[in-house]
Amino acid sequence: MKTPRTYLAAAGTLVLAACFAVAQQPQNPEIRIEPVRGHLYLINGAGGNILASVGPDGVLLVDSGLSQNADRVLAAINKLNVEIANRGGLPTTTVVPPKPIRYIVNTHLHADHTGGNEKIAKAGKTITGGNVTGEFGDAAEGATIISQQAVLDRMSQIKPALPFAALPEDTYHDDKRLSHFFNGEAVILQHMPAAHTDGDTFVYFRGSDVLATGDIFVTTSYPFIDLANGGSVQGELNALNHILDLAVAEFRTEGGTLIVPGHGRICDIADVAYYRDMVTIVRDRVQDMIKRDMTLEQVKAAKPTADWDPRYGSPDRFVEGVYRSLTNKK
Numbered sequence: 356m357k358t359p360r361t362y363l364a365a366a367g368t369l370v371l372a373a374c375f376a377v378a379q380q381p382q383n384p385e386i387r388i389e390p391v392r393g394h395l396y397l398i399n400g401a402g403g404n405i406l407a408s409v410g411p412d413g414v415l416l417v418d419s420g421l422s423q424n425a426d427r428v429l430a431a432i433n434k435l436n437v438e439i440a441n442r443g444g445l446p447t448t449t450v451v452p453p454k455p456i457r458y459i460v461n462t463h464l465h466a467d468h469t470g471g472n473e474k475i476a477k478a479g480k481t482i483t484g485g486n487v488t489g490e491f492g493d494a495a496e497g498a499t500i501i502s503q504q505a506v507l508d509r510m511s512q513i514k515p516a517l518p519f520a521a522l523p524e525d526t527y528h529d530d531k532r533l534s535h536f537f538n539g540e541a542v543i544l545q546h547m548p549a550a551h552t553d554g555d556t557f558v559y560f561r562g563s564d565v566l567a568t569g570d571i572f573v574t575t576s577y578p579f580i581d582l583a584n585g586g587s588v589q590g591e592l593n594a595l596n597h598i599l600d601l602a603v604a605e606f607r608t609e610g611g612t613l614i615v616p617g618h619g620r621i622c623d624i625a626d627v628a629y630y631r632d633m634v635t636i637v638r639d640r641v642q643d644m645i646k647r648d649m650t651l652e653q654v655k656a657a658k659p660t661a662d663w664d665p666r667y668g669s670p671d672r673f674v675e676g677v678y679r680s681l682t683n684k685k
């Protein structure tokens with residue numbers, strides 16, 4: 356099963372790792388691209404999911420995958436970018452150059468979502484204008500990496516230090532939106548406090564009605580409450596409920612708003628409701644056991660997640676996260 360690997364505090368040192376075991380990722384995973392809706396594409400196989408907006412304004416990426424996959428991710432983006440730039444019946448001898456990668460939004464700090472930052476950002480180009488153009492030699496070099504402030508704070512404390520170019524350079528606190536439409540739509544960033552970590556960002560593509568959630572929502576495992584990086588079970592539930600507030604079904608509970616999880620397949624509101632209900636029930640069961648003075652080992656032995664273990668696998672990390680979150684024991 357997947358084991359927790361995060362930026363763990365060990366012997367006073369922060370070490371670089373991912374929320375899903377790097378050792379269990381295939382050596383050369385196939386990078387697959389799946390259309391989501393409109394200009395949006397899911398890039399799968401890079402570590403965490405990458406959501407890409409590709410169109411006339413260039414490329415915006417939500418997350419950047421593991422560092423060791425960055426070259427293959429870039430190759431896949433370039434291929435897609437050329438294909439899209441050359442749609443529209445031009446003569447086959449005319450190749451329209453693709454538009455550059457302009458933004459990378461990091462949903463949180465884990466290495467399977469930020470590891471490609473340096474290499475992919477270097478390949479891109481930031482939109483500049485007004486006073487900036489021409490004043491700074493490197494102002495137009497490289498894509499801009501955007502995140503919530505806590506992501507930068509925590510990434511800049513990691514030892515050994517990450518390269519400066521791998522760190523977010525444009526941070527926000529509560530909410531942020533790109534100042535202009537990007538590929539024909541508003542892109543809205545919202546901070547979800549103390550959920551998977553304390554720096555989680557939702558990215559909402561308002562025209563396409565697609566929401567990228569980072570690891571607050573995944574289809575491949577129980578949620579990981581990363582207490583060492585400021586996560587909490589109540590914040591996780593608040594964030595899942597916020598997805599359900601934003602999302603609208605097309606018919607009954609199917610279709611409509613599409614939700615791209617941090618790991619796994621494209622979902623709709625019904626998938627998130629199922630996951631939210633599971634987390635709520637497990638929280639209530641563990642809370643009840645805590646009221647009865649049960650220890651963590653007793654809670655684990657009582658199997659509060661038994662109904663879902665065939666679906667989500669080993670519950671130990673999740674149950675421990677819920678227990679420590681509710682008892683404030685880190």
Ligand SMILES: [Zn+2]
Nearest residue numbers: 374463465570
């Ligand atoms: Zn994560």
